[in-house]
Amino acid sequence: MKKIAIDAMGGENAPKAVIDAVLKVRDELPDTKFILFGDKEELRKLLPVDKINSQLEVVPTTEIIDDEDEPVRAIRSKKNSSMVVAANYVKEGKADALFSMGNTGALLACGIFIIGRIKGIKRPGLMPTLPTENNHGFNIIDVGANAKSKPEYILQWAQMASYYAEKVRGVENPKVALLNNGSESDKGDELHQEAYKMLKESNLNFIGNIEGNEIMTGKADVVASDGFSGNIALKSVEGMSSVLLHSLKDSLLNNGMMTKLGALLIKKAIGDIRTKYDTAVHGGAVLMGINAPVVKTHGRSNERPIYYTLKQIDKILDEKLIDNFREEFSK
Structure with a gap:
């Protein structure tokens, strides 16, 4: 089963927009598990018990990286933030991809310094x-x-x-x-x-x-x-x-x-x-050149662009994009 680590606390409309999108998309992606990182009490209020199944997991965290935080300092000082813990799940192989709509600089830092670059890639690039x-x-x-x-x-x-x-x-x-x-x-x-x-x-x-x-x-x-x-x-x-x-x-x-x-x-x-000219249907921006898919949507995103982005991540995993990049650029 594919596993997507989701920073449920980043962005203006989190965590409700994130949870609404996950509940909408999960039946379309039965082979994908969604791991939500964030404040346990807040997430539980929005996730009725009857909505939780084997496709959903909540990992409690106690900190949030704000938009005003300096990116590198934030990922080092807020080690129990939803974004950093989610990134470490990907690094440790407990999840296959990382999604967030939080602080862009911090997400880039998580991709580069926690998950790491693909060998042979000189600099990752952000691509919508x-x-x-x-x-x-x-x-x-x-x-x-x-x-x-x-x-x-x-x-x-x-x-x-x-x-x-x-x-x-x-x-x-x-x-x-x-x-x-x-x-x-x-x-x-x-x-x-x-x-x-x-x-x-x-x-x-x-x-x-x-x-x-x-x-x-x-x-x-x-x-x-x-x-x-x-x-x-x-x-x-x-x-x-x-x-x-x-x-x-x-x-x-x-x-x-x-x-x-x-x-x-x-x-x-x-x-x-x-x-x-609807940008939502194209999904999020992908940080290309990282050892796992790291994908970002706009901080003001509602349920709709998040829904399409989760489908986009699932397709990236299906196509084994990262494995192919490793093979090509490590030569």
Whole structure:
């Protein structure tokens, strides 16, 4: 049976959103066990006795890592926190994957310093899946796990993301692009020019540079980036999507009766747009290059994105992603 260690206390809507998602998804994943880490009394209040079975386990912890905590100091000083205890379960082989929506820096630190890097991986990279105009989605890596990057890091991130796109998302021969400030091969600084050369010489399906205005068109299945630029791109996509959807809703509901009637006529089309750019269905961001799946959703997540993320983790375990990375990068 696969086992997912869940930090049930991290995030604004924890632990209720976490428990609701687990109760919703567990019947769909009968071969998966969900181990919840957190305040025993608080979890028991939300978990009726009749809802507990062999698929659910509660491990009591007494501390929580807050968003304001300094990441490395927090994982060292709060050893009985829900996140740290869950990470140690994975390290010790008592669980196969780690999920949290808590402090991002602390989760990265747990992955790197407690669970550990895969041999041969120079730097882990954080990788979400984002929506595209053609409904296929795309992976972007790194989006902030590393403030400084090297060309060889970007190459390894692209290799891992390409494999993920193929095995987990089902994309045949994924198209890989490098996020840059122009499409020409000589664009960018020394880092990006060298990364371009390494990607072109690799066995990846590399299609060249991609600019920020193209990443959501579906031109590439994988976008490789340095961590600094990738984080800005991620936040820009998330922010603009939210602004546009809220602006559309506001315009349709607050411009008179005729506009409201028009909104009713195009209700299905609006729903299709919301579905197309819904980030929740793609699951969480994966810390690639760690000895076990470590996956993060936004701290404000409700039950829905957590539900999809737990299914995503189950698929990653089914595809034996980490075993394949170990074999490939230890050569």
